[in-house]
Amino acid sequence: MFTKLFNKNPQQSDNPPQDDSLLNDFEPRVVVHYGIPSTASILAFDPLQHLLAIGTLDGRIKVIGGDNIECLLISPVSAPFKHLEFLQNQGFLVSVSNENLVQVWDLEQRRLASNLQWESNISAFSVAFGTNYMYVGDEYGYFSVLKYDFEEGNIQHMPYQIPADIIADEAGIPVPDQLSIVGLLPQPCSSGKRVLIAYQNGVIILWDVNEDKAVLVRSPKDMQIKDEIIIPSASDIRRESLNTNTDDEPAEKEISALCWVSSDGSMLAVGYLDGDIILWNLPTEIAIKDQKANKSSNNAVKLKLSSGDKRLPVIVLRWSNGPHSITGGQLFVYGGDDLGSEEALTVLNLESSSGLETLKCVKRLDLTLNGYADIELIPNVGSTESSFSTLFVLTNPGQLHVYNNEFLSGLISAPDMKHAVNSVQCPVTLPTVEPYMTVAKLCLVDKDEGLQTILKKTVSASKPQLASPKTTGSPKWPVIGGFSSQINAAENIGVERIYIAGYQDGYVRIWDSTSPVFTLISVLGFQVEGTEVPGASDPISALDYYSTTSSLAVGNDRGLVHLLKFVGESENSNVHFVTEAKREEVVLNHGNGWQSTAIFSLINSPVRSLQYTFSGARVIVGHECGKAAVLDIESSSVLFLTDCLVSSSSPVVSLAMKTYIHTDTDDDHEQSGDASSSDPEKEVAFMLTEDAHVILVDSSSGNKICSRSVNPKESSAISIYLLDEKFSARELSEQNTVNSSQDSTDGKESLQSPTEPVSDSTEADVSSLSEATELWKNFVDSVILVCCEDSMFVYSTKSLIQGEPNFIHKIDLEKRCCWTTIFKKNGVESGMVIVYSTGDVEIRSLPDLRVQAETSIMSILRWNFKSKMEKTISSFGNGHISMVYGCEFAVISLFSSENDFRIPEALPRLHDKVVAEAAEAALKFSLSQKSKQTAPTGIIGGIIKGIRREKENDSTLMDETRDVLVPKLEALFSRSPFSVSDLDLNLGDDFDAPTGPIKLVVEKIEVEPTSPEPPSPNQSQLEKNDKTERDRLFEGGSAIAEPKSRTADEIKAKYRKTGTGDTAAVAIEAKDKLLERQMKLEKLKENSEELASGSENFADLAGQLKKQMENRRWWQL
DSSP states (O other), X not given: OHHHHHSSOGGGOOOOOOOGGGGTTEEEEEEEEESOOTTEEEEEEETTTTEEEEEETTSXXXXXXSTTOEEEEEOSSOOOEEEEEEETTTTEEEXXXXXXXXXXXXXXXXXXXXXXXXXXXXXXXXXXXXSSEEEEEETTOOEEEEEEETTTTEEEEEEEEEOHHHHXXXXXXXXXXXXXXXEEEEOTTTTTSEEEEEETTSOEEEEETTTTEEEEEEOGGGOOOOEEEEEEETTEEEEEEOOOOGGGSOSOOOEEEEEEOSTTSOEEEEEETTSOEEEEEOOSSOOGGGTTTTOOTTOEEEEESOSSSSBOOEEEEEEEEOSSGGGEEEEEEEEOSBTTOOXXXXXXXXXXXXXXXXXXXXXXXXXXXXXXXXXEEEEOTTOSSOSEEEEEEEETTTEEEEEEHHHHHHHHHSTTSOHHHHSEEOOOSSOSTTTTEEEEEEEEOOOOHHHHHHHHHHHHHHHHHHSSOOOTTOSSOSOOOOBOOOHHHHTTOOOOEEEEEEETTSOEEEEEOSSSSOEEEEEEOOOOTTSOOTTTTSOEEEEEEETTTTEEEEEETTSEEEEEEEOSOOOOOEEEEEESXXXXXXXXXXXXXXXXXXXXXXXXXXXXXXXXXXXXXXXXXXXXXSOEEEXXXXXXXXXXXXXXXXXXXXXXXXXXXXXXXXXOOHHHHHHHHHHHHHOOEEEEEEEEETTSEEEEEETTTOOEEEEEEXXXXXXXXXXXXXOOXXXXXXXXXXXXXXXXXXXHHHHHHHHOOOOOOSSSOHHHHHHHHHHHHHHHHHSOOOEEEEEESSEEEEEEHHHHHHTOOOOSEEEEOSSOEEEEEEEEETTEEEEEEEEETTSEEEEEETTTOOEEEEEEHHHHHOOOOOTTGGGGOEEOSSSEEEEEETTEEEEEEEETTOOTTOTTTTSOBSSOHHHHHHHHHHHHHHHHHHHHHXXXXXXXXXXXXXXXOOOOOTTSSOOSOHHHHHHHHHHHHTSOTTSSTTOOOOOOTTOOOOSSOOOOOOOOOOSSOSSOOOOOSOHHHHHHHHHHHHHHHHTTOOTTOOOOOOOHHHHHHHHSOTTTOOHHHHHHHXXXXXXXXXXXXXXXXXXXXXXXXXXXXXXXXXXXXXXXHHTOOGGGO
């Protein structure tokens, strides 16, 4: 192949016109992302799907599942999130940004499903458990309801909306002009129909959506506190009596945090701006008229984490029930301690045998933090020993610390232990910081059948060992949601790519990167057992992979070079250890199929560049000191080691290879001699030093052919490329004649530099000149591209070898260039990617280097460019670029036509529909089992249990399935408050009768009387009663009668309250009766249908019993 490539007649080469259509599919997107962003600020967890979501300050959401499944969602608006919640078990995630943009994310499609811009500042937000309804509180005190419509795919603002003054009027409390809602908590066991509303001034209202009224009101003036519990330290816990009067309490006490402290919603913990924590006793069932009667003599208990007067605000409160929820649990508090105290998360173990009167704190634990962000408690489903299995603590910058219940118990017994030392770090699929990644490369794998078979076995063996990591002391890692795509197995796709990373600890890690879910397959260390190898654990500085033979070369900061080969067998082998002074054999076993072949320790200088030759038989090594070496793989020997390639001892930063063939002409034979004839094919290494010198070296002999300076400015060189032969240097030179003539003066002044001698020997100069003369005759005059920080140059190989200083084309860059690569489309070099220190990314055409497209790392990933970030950027030449930023790793695809990762088919699924259906079925079964406990036994009981529905039970967290609960909430929230449907009752004295007919009939309907009716005297009397009841129901109308039109005076006379004139009360009463009538009619219909179904079941059962009994005798009964 190379013979045909480099012996093509230059006159036959052509430079096709630039095809801008190659860049029409420029569509940058993220195809792989791992790691927690450093801007992480908020957590959310779906306990049924076992997914963890992490919101950031820059508008990104990281979703983490099990088995290395991770996903990055990016909002169009780069703003922090202040609320983040799952629509649990439904495959959707809801976020609220600081810009008050409500967004719903579709996890199955990995996209933004809908968004809604709220007009005012959202100060409180909550999702009704198990539903698609959301409660919103704003700065003006409005309580609103949102719904995500799954069919329409949008967020709907429901008609149910109540301003603060209406709620205050219903609760009978004064309200200031502007009172913001600071907390919304759906009450447990209320099926979303009761919501606790907390206002900024300390007022707490339990609002019943079903009845449109406040069923409970608490304010600082209502506090009847007799005792306070002071917990300044783990060893100092005391309960003190208070003789304060309610009048001594401030009228307003600003709320800063709140949470339920019981599973049934009977106790509430409220944190205040002054550092107090008050536990309120809230009866679960109470009416407005009974509020005063139900006020306990001790309805609140105060907790203080410090006895000082100046304390931090209570920022976060979380509660976890104990093994027996009625006896207590753990309260997690952030804040409330003395000003200036050490930042910590406080855990209080509270116990109570009979309400607040016996409440006591038995233990205190402080987890030392370093930049608190958020916490999340993961429930321990099905366990009777503890109520939570894992505590997630998010700290800055993007550190997720993990505690399980057993670990926290150990910390409580040893309170002096520190958080940072003893917490368990969240397992990461691809580590970048701990340990620190120094260099990385994304590589293609050869499709050889034998190699693929070995790789498949290695990957399959690695998956069970690496799936779902565990925390210390925890039986199971809680984040196990999602499942991987089976497309690779279904289509028998082998290992197409691997990602190789070198680390500061001297290790190399290798992942299978064929699909978007990476799998770690190898961890390679270079410590030689029994033999001291200086620098064996030094940081990795360079690496290269040769896919044809599956060989790996690794260099480190001590100058060591390790050569390895993937053989698929893990057995000890002899490794050649080569130094300048000796050569010996050592034993080194890596496992996972990798086998070391040689270790070279020649120069104590960091390896800056490594590259295999085209044949894979040799490795070119460039060092920081400016020296270079060529290593022979087969013989494990050093072919040559040069002195400093340039006088400045500048490091070798980039390498490129070119193969040429010796032509058997007489002149060439005379010039080249026998050596050239015996070695017709030669590989030339083009070495680029940091000070922009290009040195040509014969990789087989080590002879330096020539050395040229291509940029005399004080600008660091970055990379060198030899372009395909389709780019004709001759035609390109003709196209740029005008530009070259304009820049000829500057070009000659800047580029004319004497050719550096290979050595001081005159014979060496003649030999080098002769070899250079032979070389340019055999080369097709191709194009060389040199990239520097501030400019880019295009040369021809002929001019460079002959010492002609003129460039063909030059581009001055306005920004500092940090990294470059050539990309191919359809197997043809099509353009260049340039990454600048500002994070901007440009796509330029070849070879004229015109800008075709622009983007930025910030717009794609919300990353800023960091120093030395270019060392971990890599690409395998088709528009896929891998890069690392802090704790994050990403692969971006620049072109939609290049889909090597098979997006979206190969993406893992975040929402598991099987799990969702199983959870719903489990809930239905649980409810059915509850019904069985109260239903009669036997055949008759089996029939009756299908007819009558058991009444709601507030003792369970979820007493209705979603298919039952959601329609009920839909009926409630689809109306305006204090109204039924869209009917507007305005019955004041100035009522104007509408033009159309109006008929308002609200009467009482008995569906299930609580006491038995007296027996009817006779059949006629029963028929008479039925007729009377029908007349009362339809106001004397018939099924075909037209509605009777009534005047306004008739309506007022019938419904106005005598002596009150309260039109609002009349409207409320009418609304209540209408709603009651509607619900009873629906229940009557439902019971009728169930009765009919039960009758059919009974008839079927009777028929079956009849058939079974027909042939039986009386003694067989």
